Amino acid sequence: MLVERSMHPEWLSNSYLVADEPGGRAVIIDSGAPAEPLLDAIERHEVTPEQLLLTHHQLEAERLLDVDTAFEPGEVLEVGGLRIDAIHTPGHTAGMLAFRVNDSEVFTGDTLFKGSVGGVRAPGSTTFEDLRSSVMDVLMKLPPQTVVRPGHTDPTTIGEEWEGNAFVRLWRGLDEESHERCRVGEEEAVLVLFAPDYDGGHKAWVRWTASGRDDIVPGSAVERY
CATH class of the missing domain: 2.30.30 (SH3 type barrels.)
Structure with missing residues (x-):
């Protein structure tokens, strides 16, 4: 599996190209970053993107791919050698999804970041309790070696966030x-x-x-x- 990222220089929001192998089949996850780096990666790796998957509503999705998919929580999408599980993680938005790919990486949108979590006061958000449950009862139950690719800035792992994320530590009763x-x-x-x-x-x-x-x-x- 290969992953390429584009990040918006001001919003620090990420878009990802995820492919099963060079020359293979791919999906794009989220669309909040410039399209050009991913379009370059598509050409460089000679992959064919087949789906655009959104963790939550974003603008300018059409610049990356013409077709998206209705992907419901609990469903599994298979694209070439990619197996993608849709996991419902409400809080920051009511319909927020995380995408777990090949049981090794999880794309968390605006639910979990490196060292932080999503807010719950913006339009479309649900409740603090929803966000806490999405982080602690869903994402933190994944294996610690799972790579976390968030909707903003840098990747991390479930294990790193379990030990070092200030919100997770407080929810665990450590601090x-x-x-x-x-x-x-x-x-x-x-x-x-x-x-x-x-x-x-x-x-x-x-x-x-x-x-x-x-x-x-x-x-x-x-x-x-």
Whole structure:
């Protein structure tokens, strides 16, 4: 199996070409990055892309491939020597999918990143509980050597995130919650965790004072005091 990546220079979002072998059959996963590097890789490896698979809705998919597929959770797609399992991982969006390829790599979209996780306050998101379950009850159950290819920036492994991801460590009960007070917009909250994010900024786990509900928000939205 071969994997090539294109990353958007500003959004740091990834698109992937995944092929069974040079000269073989391929799929493209996600479309949030410039098409040209993947088009070059298609020509260089002489592969034939047959499907465009989206972990969640993205723009300009048509630049990469004319045809996409309705791929439901639990279904298996076989393209040449590729076996692709669709795994439902709601949280960042209601319909978010992760694609596990040949039981060795998982493309996680905006659910799990290297050292971070997705937010749950953007339009289309569901709940903190959904995201936690998608990470802990689904992705973290994969073998530790599984390569994680996220929707933004660099790859990692399930084992690395199990040991080092600040959100995962807190969900595992290894680290303690913070009780620092903060404000997000007009809402008062407890800043449970303030951790590095994939873009060099921060991601915040907050607990709203009024409702006691948890959310994950951009660190830039948090006013600490």
